[in-house]
Amino acid sequence: MKKTQEIFICLMLCCSVLTVSVAAEDFSSRPQVKPEQRWRIAYYQGGEYEYYYDYLYAMTKGLSKLGWIEPLSLPDYPDRDTLKLWQWLSLNINSQYLEFVPDGYYSADWDNISRHKISNSLISRLNHNKDIDMVFAMGTWAGQDLANNLHRVPTIVVSASDPLRSGIIKNIDDSGYDHLFSSYDPRLQQQQIQVFHQLIGFKKLGVPYENTVSGRSYAGMDLIEQASADLGFEIVPCYTLSDIAEQQMAEQSVVDCFDELAPKVDAIFVSSQGGVNAKTTPKLVKIANRYGIPTFAQHGEQQVRYGYLLGLIRRSGLGPEGVFLADNVGKIINGAKPRNLKQVFDGSFSMVMNMKTAENIGLYVNADLLAAADNLLWQIELPE
Template sequence: MQMIFNRLLLSFLVVVLMSPSCRSAEAEKYSTAPISNQGRKWRIGYLEAGPYINYPMNLRALTAAFVELGWMESIDLPQQQDENDTRKLWKALSKNAKSRYIEFPADAYWSCNWDDALRKKTRTEILVRLNQRKDIDLMLAMGTKAGQDLATNEHSVPTIVLSSSNPVRSGIIKGVDDSGLDHVNARVDPTRYERQIRIFHSIFGFRKLGIVYEHDTPDGKTYAAIDDVEKVAKELDFEIVSCHAPFSNVSEEEAQKAVQACHRQLAPKVDACYITVHRGVSLQNMPVLLKPFYERKIPTFSQVGSREVKHGVLMSIARADFKYIALFHAKTIARIFHGAKPRDLDQVFEDPPRIAINLKTAQMIGYDPSVDILGAADEIYETIETVKSEK
């Protein structure tokens, strides 16, 4: 089993390091150096369908990437009580960002609180502004639903889609190498979730994999990468044991209770669990979510990344606080401001194949990671952090 893991990791490294994108040459035509918009600042807007843990992390990392590229001065963004909230971050950027090149207007921020009616109204409002006022030079569409709302021919403002589970399957872009719209660029990692499941299986050889998602919507299946999981399950001959937990048009509390119930239901039935993107999963409720798996000595893998490992999930792919993904996006934005067409720039960026692992969780479930596993880990946590609820 360990030899299989080593071969998998080596093959992923070869793919990441040796497979240049066919659009890299086009990207290199355009500088990433700071440039003004004919003497004025480029104005950036932001849309999300609702608060989610990855969104503030992506926004913070993108800010740091702009600083690294010289587009703005270093800024101390406020610490958050609510791990999902981007509103305060945007407010701080709008008020305190020091730059001769870019700005983040306070009134160019929209969050729809996962309310479909508000989302529809907001989309209309944004399109009117983009087409009539024309005072926004680039939109950040954070997440799948925001990407779906702005990846449209109803406007032509450059749009960067961030933190989307699968922008191809969710219909945001036409394909991996072509967004299908001149003004749209969405980061893609086509085999990311397949790689996650393969690495997880190479280590534990599970026969029954638990997974929680919203069964009755295309978005639910996309967020959980069900097509990818099913593909690997068929190849490696393991069973998927799923549980339905709604996240659309329900409160965050209802979503959390649904995931908790599913975890209690799955724990006796599976020998591993894949923790997927879901509104019911947060750092605050991680202890109660993971308790059934701790008690049954079940290994868990986070689809989202190492922050959940830091808070008790056994392992994931290390993401370095989104640093490399954010730098990819920042360079894309810089090239667009230099005249590149978003559609012509690279969309593919694969997560470096390094592991994050929590040794305290490993101890609790009786798992003793080998030297090879630890050697492949960029992030090793020896304790389980908890987040206090605001309630």
């Protein structure tokens, strides 16, 4: 009897080792064999946001680079409309492996009622029609709506500001759902506030943001509050409207907050939200400049070109992250479980500074500021 138990335990241990070995297998990110049918991909976003267009563009380029799509020249839509790009992709990509489903584009248009209907409709389609094999979930809303046990379709969450604190993933090493993968770069938001404070030395930081779970996630408020405790500066909040269908209201709310904050703070952190865009940026820059207030743009170089003082950018743009995302799409197609894939994208950053803005606000650019800036801009561009 004892011998039988020993043999049973030995067999169990061997099976356990074998399972770990298979789970840790390094799946290829490139095409291996032609599938019986192409993987049908759908797209879901909370609403239109210019960086979603950039990510979709970069992912498509990455998929082409890895061989999932034949080489192609993507169109450049000045209005950065994801629907236009998706429609073009659904009609024009040449691939033996992938299909961007023409009627697979979903957007809640930043309307909560629409969000509920759209997400339910998509999940119902995933479960009953079974004509979608993968979903690109763009942004926090989309990630939250598909990070659940209501479906089992592989889901790639992209461009969620903080997927951990917004409840999309369980932790940085585990999405919490077998079908879910989310790209995550925890260092970017951490470094933004630390670098801004180190260079400017503000005592009062103005932060306009929507005071919701998603809004706090976009702005990285947990990290800002931690930095406030560690570095000894005061946060002066102003609550905006962001994820709403009335775009004009969202935009005006940010302008109103800048008017309120600028006279009483030392610096402003310009967080990602619906009301911060090419239309409002010249107004926001004008208000900050009037009061001599340094600004830090959460979304990097393009915003600094339009007149914010500082920003962190990825050294190579979104190209490397697009390949990282495409790499994981490929691994899933080749059999990897989304939950088992590495979620953290290790990007490198550089500082960009607008010297014209520094002049306009009367900021003395000392040696530390010059040394920190990898890229100096000498004029303020007007958004197209």
